[in-house]
Amino acid sequence: MKIFHILFLFAFFSITISHASLNDFSVADLKAPNTPSGYPCKPLSSITSDDFSFHGFVAGNTNNSFKLGVTTATVTNFPALNELGISLLRMDLDQGGLAPMHTHPDATELLSVVEGEITAGFLTPTSFYSKLLKPGDIIVFPQGMLHFAVNSGKGKATAFGAFSSENPTTQILDILLFGNKLPSDLIAQTTLLDLAQVKKLKAQFGGSG
Amino acid sequence: MKIFHILFLFAFFSITISHASLNDFSVADLKAPNTPSGYPCKPLSSITSDDFSFHGFVAGNTNNSFKLGVTTATVTNFPALNELGISLLRMDLDQGGLAPMHTHPDATELLSVVEGEITAGFLTPTSFYSKLLKPGDIIVFPQGMLHFAVNSGKGKATAFGAFSSENPTTQILDILLFGNKLPSDLIAQTTLLDLAQVKKLKAQFGGSG
Amino acid sequence: MKIFHILFLFAFFSITISHASLNDFSVADLKAPNTPSGYPCKPLSSITSDDFSFHGFVAGNTNNSFKLGVTTATVTNFPALNELGISLLRMDLDQGGLAPMHTHPDATELLSVVEGEITAGFLTPTSFYSKLLKPGDIIVFPQGMLHFAVNSGKGKATAFGAFSSENPTTQILDILLFGNKLPSDLIAQTTLLDLAQVKKLKAQFGGSG
Amino acid sequence: MKIFHILFLFAFFSITISHASLNDFSVADLKAPNTPSGYPCKPLSSITSDDFSFHGFVAGNTNNSFKLGVTTATVTNFPALNELGISLLRMDLDQGGLAPMHTHPDATELLSVVEGEITAGFLTPTSFYSKLLKPGDIIVFPQGMLHFAVNSGKGKATAFGAFSSENPTTQILDILLFGNKLPSDLIAQTTLLDLAQVKKLKAQFGGSG
Amino acid sequence: MKIFHILFLFAFFSITISHASLNDFSVADLKAPNTPSGYPCKPLSSITSDDFSFHGFVAGNTNNSFKLGVTTATVTNFPALNELGISLLRMDLDQGGLAPMHTHPDATELLSVVEGEITAGFLTPTSFYSKLLKPGDIIVFPQGMLHFAVNSGKGKATAFGAFSSENPTTQILDILLFGNKLPSDLIAQTTLLDLAQVKKLKAQFGGSG
Amino acid sequence: MKIFHILFLFAFFSITISHASLNDFSVADLKAPNTPSGYPCKPLSSITSDDFSFHGFVAGNTNNSFKLGVTTATVTNFPALNELGISLLRMDLDQGGLAPMHTHPDATELLSVVEGEITAGFLTPTSFYSKLLKPGDIIVFPQGMLHFAVNSGKGKATAFGAFSSENPTTQILDILLFGNKLPSDLIAQTTLLDLAQVKKLKAQFGGSG
Structure with a gap:
């Protein structure tokens, strides 16, 4: 047969x-x-x-000025995610650490706290939404929203996250505004920030002009 | 002019x-x-x-254990269907023939009976939907649903069908479960089928392990 | 257990x-x-x-000036097709019958001849593609293309078709141009048809103006 | 100003x-x-x-025959996920526990092991892909693939997962096949399972017929 | 007939x-x-x-601190655009006027200068792209990019624009950051702006906290 | 730092x-x-x-039988529009000029009059929608609709437009019907136009047959 x-x-x-x-x-x-x-x-x-499997989804290095470790599994290091519309993130924050204001223009992010306490939120033209998160809590940052996360507890904090894209991009506000060579006075003019403030942060984030 | x-x-x-x-x-x-x-x-x-035209959309060979003939016109033999989101199927069933339980994970199928009698249906987690179809009757198998068709009449049966994809894939349940080298006890454990049943069908469908 | x-x-x-x-x-x-x-x-x-089933997918009435019978199974008479992106068509042409120039702006159509001979094709800005189709032949009319079908054989002709939309619309060119109250001279001016031609067809298709 | x-x-x-x-x-x-x-x-x-936040993303109850606890955060209990195309899952397996063969017809799943050892994989018509996963390992089950997970270590195992849909559905194979009233002989005929096997599992999964 | x-x-x-x-x-x-x-x-x-028609697509009022007039035709005032994925914009800038840094998270914008001179550009994590535009010039701001436009000429400037959404949203950076009640020190912490700078702009943009 | x-x-x-x-x-x-x-x-x-910028979005040459100048900025001459779903159009009509009946099968068009008077509209199977447009007026031609525009004022007329596709195609009805080599009697038969009318326009639009 x-x-x-x-x-x-x-x-x-x-x-x-x-x-x-x-x-x-x-x-x-x-x-x-x-x-x-x-x-x-x-x-x-x-x-x-x-x-179809990925190794090394562990705590990232937090030895930087934000005390922030980020590990991602996206299509660029996990090619099986191609066109599947999903990827993962692990965020580790030392005490006092934070993820500065940033956006993912092409992905929603879900963040689930597994250790410590994290205050996180996002901004809209009419309001802000933020929350103190403990283990077992999740927050959603809808696609394109400017958001942040701060370790607001004592000790380390860890969260697992997921993106609704296999290849999310990240735009940290300070790097967008201050990491480039766009003339400082043009930035000051179009952000209403003081020129001295712009120049100070340009120095910090590697920009010039 | x-x-x-x-x-x-x-x-x-x-x-x-x-x-x-x-x-x-x-x-x-x-x-x-x-x-x-x-x-x-x-x-x-x-x-x-x-x-833009295709030749040979005629009855397929039914000389097999399912007494089932299938002819398809999809992008792989009709390249003009590229990205158009549609393809066609002709199914011929000898008396006693059947299309075994299978899914099309990426396409809805519409099946229109033109000769004979076919009993067809699909399964959901909470119910099943099936029908005895005669010439002039149509059934829809929504995308991803496990479905079947049986020639329940006397004599041959023929149906024309359409898929909502130019390149639908077909997963016959028996081939998925029993055509591979995954260890039989792992299959038995995760399907709750008896180990003897698994081994019997592995032998029939070319699997091992 | x-x-x-x-x-x-x-x-x-x-x-x-x-x-x-x-x-x-x-x-x-x-x-x-x-x-x-x-x-x-x-x-x-x-x-x-x-x-999930539909009854009455049989030959439509051909007692009209085009000798054309059309039977469709779309979301409006087969509600289970909602959002599934597919629907079916049966076209019957008496000897000498035809489907006049028309478009489906929102669906590709696949047409499979099961009886008789049909000459069918579609027009593009740079060319036309047409074919004499016999039983077992299929033609595709990509979405939005102006197309036609003519019974070019002796006796009846029948074809089964499928649309890549659960709710395709049909725009017959003559009805678009001549079934309305848009002033005849404006139609003549923007189509370059002779005014007498416009008025003659307006009378035939129920238009005025 | x-x-x-x-x-x-x-x-x-x-x-x-x-x-x-x-x-x-x-x-x-x-x-x-x-x-x-x-x-x-x-x-x-x-x-x-x-x-925008969710509470209670903790270990689910494993007091069942599969020794499997599942907790999900999807649009139906976390309404802010509406139309965002993402949701989360936590899976806890006691020693010897398993997630039986199932599919998510409308979502890809990413599963990241945080404790214990899990053997997981999925089946295709031509092959199978499986892996022994330890903490820090991730596996992807592409949309619509039949897949399983078994606690293959000593002690408990926990994994966090994500779906590429805010409202994924789950089809456990045994429930599809054996939880309904479709006649047992029709199931046997279209699956090639022995009739006794079908009747045995129907009794176990609440089906009849 | x-x-x-x-x-x-x-x-x-x-x-x-x-x-x-x-x-x-x-x-x-x-x-x-x-x-x-x-x-x-x-x-x-x-x-x-x-x-299907809209009236009043004329210069908007520039009597504000940005010397910026904006007129839009989107689904909310032109309901026929529903689900059509397009809308229009007219931007008028008095001498010295500007459109401050902002994003459209859900739409690409094309801006075509018809009068005057406009310097416009957008920022990415690795670079910036900007241009001095004169009548007959167009610039594209891809979806989600932080961008600006400054009247860099003598006299008025006018541009016509189009969005790839019938209902684009606009997020002005200053309003996002400084128009809300999120505590100033949290904003300073997550943006690295000086606290005094944050408080100064909060006062200007109606925020508090 | x-x-x-x-x-x-x-x-x-x-x-x-x-x-x-x-x-x-x-x-x-x-x-x-x-x-x-x-x-x-x-x-x-x-x-x-x-x-990211385009030059030469100015009046097109109107020295043709339609007194129509068209300038477009689409992906084929403005490659940054790739996959962004939007492009622009400028239409100039000398006195007495017109855009003949045509469709864009893959794009909605928004047309905003900036000079002169234009009568424009589109046809549906059940009605027509048209309007006399003056500067500050916009008309929408939904995707796939047969539409036209006529300079109905004294002097020139200019309109800016936008398409909901980066690569819209244009099908002028006369060129579709009369610019090809499809036999004239087949065209007459499927359009109900008089054969003499078909032959006359074939001569004008470069067709034969």
Whole structure:
């Protein structure tokens, strides 16, 4: 009976099987040129179980001025996420640490606290929404919203997060405004910040002009 | 007056015409590497009327253990369907034939009976929906639902179908579960099927382990 | 052991089950006000197997000046197609019958001939693509293309079709141009048709002005 | 100068502000009738910081036959996720526990192990992909794939997960096949399972017929 | 012959015509509750030519501290744009006027200068892109980018713009940061701005705390 | 302190920065082969401010039989619009000029009159919608609708427009029907136009057959 089945399968699946990678999943070929819809797909024959798992989703280095460690698993280091619309984040904050004001223009973020206490929130043109979060609490930062997180407890704090994009981008406000060579007076003029304030932060964030 | 028109057309259409294939239709270049949004497009200059028609949408071979003949016209044998979100199916069932439990994870299927009698349906976590279909009857299997079709009449049965994808995939439950090398006891453990049952069907569907 | 399972199911499925209709399928409540994304959903508890099948997909009446019979199964008479992106068509042409030039602005159409001979094609700004189709042949009319079908054989012709929308619209060119009250001279001016031609067809298609 | 600003703001923002909830986020009004694109939005004036946070994302009850605890934060208990395309999951497995074969037809799942050891994988028509996961490891189950997870270590195991949908559905294979009233012989016929096997599992999963 | 046609039309169009508003256009019923995909549609029978045109797309009032006049035609004042994904903007700048740093999280903006000179640009994490624009020049601000425009010429400047959304939102950076009641020290901490700077701008933009 | 920041930035942005072009904007590499989702992206390192601006959005040549000048800024001459879903149009009409009946199958058009008087409208299967437009007036032509514009005033008329696609196509009805080699009698048969009318316009629009 097995022979019949195999004949049957050949007739029935010959087309769909050979292109299963296109529709059902697509492991990114990161060396191929990008397309607006994502990376081209690696051939199905070269894909193994290792492609679908990721190692090293552990605490990031917090030895920086924000006392902030960030570890991400996105399409650029986990190519199986190609076109799947999801990725993960782990955020570690030493005591006194914080994630400064930033946006993800192309992704909603869900942040779930697993250790410590974090005060987090986001800003809208008409209001702000913020919350003190403890283990077992989640906050959502809808796509494109300017948001922040501060370790407001004693000791370390850790949160797991998820993005609604396999390749989210991050725009830290200070880096946007002060990490470039746009003339300081133009920045002051269009932000209403004092020129001295702009120059002070430009020095701190590597900008000039 | 014709000369003026031609001058006009040159000014007005020079851009849009040269790229008509991008927006309005895109005949797949099946030899080019896939992208998540579909195949790259053949150049417009190489496209003829033959690209937009398909021959051989006739009864498939039913000489197999399911007495099931399936003929499909999808992007992989009808490249003009690229990115158009639709494809066709013809199913022929000899007396006693059936299409075993399967899903199309990426497409809804509409099935219209033109000859004979077919009992078909799909399963949900809370219920099942099935129907005895005669010529002039249609059934819909919403995307991702586990479904089946059985020739429940006397004599042959034929149905025409359509998928809401130009490249639908098919997952036959038995092949998923029993056509692989995943250890039989792991399958038994996670399906609650008896180990003997798993081993019996593994033998039938070409699996091992 | 069954008791444990039921407890488990309650914990695991309590949320997802009650809203299964939202994500997995949505039978349209045609009496509710439309939304841009489709009709609101009927409650899951009121849905039966009958909702997922359609009766009467048979030859339409060809007793009209085009000798054309059209039967469609779309969301408006088959509410289970809501938001599923697919619908079906049956076209019957008596000898000498035809489907006049028309477009479906929001759907690709696949047409499969099952009886007789049909010459069909579509027009683009730079070319036309047409074909003589016999049983077993399929033609695709990509979304938005102006197309036609003519019974070019002896005797009747029948074709089954599918649309890549659950609610396709049809714009017959003559009805667009000549079935309205837009002044005839404005139509003549913007189509370059002779005024007498416009007036003649306005009389035929119920227009005025 | 403040007065001028306020006048300016009135002119510039009067439209956009009043409708900010539509585009930027939409907290679901779960009591309103569903639409295919999600729930209607609560009025912006009634939204507070509490809407954007969730409490109780802790270990679920594992006192069931699978020794499996599942806690989810989706749009149905966290309405701010409406239309945002993301939700979270926490899975706890006692020693010997497992998540049986199931699919999420409408969502990709990312699962990150934080305690214990989990063997997890998914099945395709041509292969299977599975992995032994330890803390710091992630696995991806692409949308619609049949997958499983087994606590293969000593002691408890915990994983955090994320779905690429705010309202994912879960289809456990045993419940699909054996929790309904579809006649046992029809199930046996279309799955090739032995009739006795079908009847045995129907008894276990609450089905009949 | 006309009678036949009318019979034909009844058979062929009876379904599609009655629901033309759903698929082809949807004039928003602004008084109905929002849905995530847009406003419900006004009934086709109540729609007239006036619904598809807009009056008053003229220079806005520049009598404010930014010397900036903005006039928009979006779905909230031009309901026919519902679900069409486009809207228009007219920006007038008196000499010395400017549009301060802001983003449109949900729309790309194209800005075409018709009078005067405008220096405009946007910021990214790694660079900035800006340009002096004269009549006949266009600049694009891709979706979500922080951007600005300054009248850098002598005399007035006017630009016409377009958004890739029928309902774009605008987030002026100063209003986001300084128009709310979030504690000033938390803002200073998460933006690295000096506390005095934060308090000064809070006073100017109506914030407190 | 700056050194710490730079270390921090390296850790935090190393992934996202290198791929910013994929998600946030994508300047088209017009020499690369098309994909259905748009052109592949130029490398971020080669992009300058000049990529985001366009020059020459001025009156087009009206020296043709329609007295119509059209200037467009779309992805094919303004590659930064790649995948952004928007483009611009400028239409100039000499006295007596007009834009003949045409459709944009893949884009809605918004047209804003800045000089002169224009009568414009579109046709549906059940009605027509048209309006006399003066400076400050806008009309919308929803996607796929057959529409026209006539200079109905004294002197020139100018309008700025926008399309909801970065790469809209234009189908002028006369060119579709009469610019090809489809046999004249087949056109007459499927449009109900008189054969002499078809042949007359074929001569004018460069068709044959």
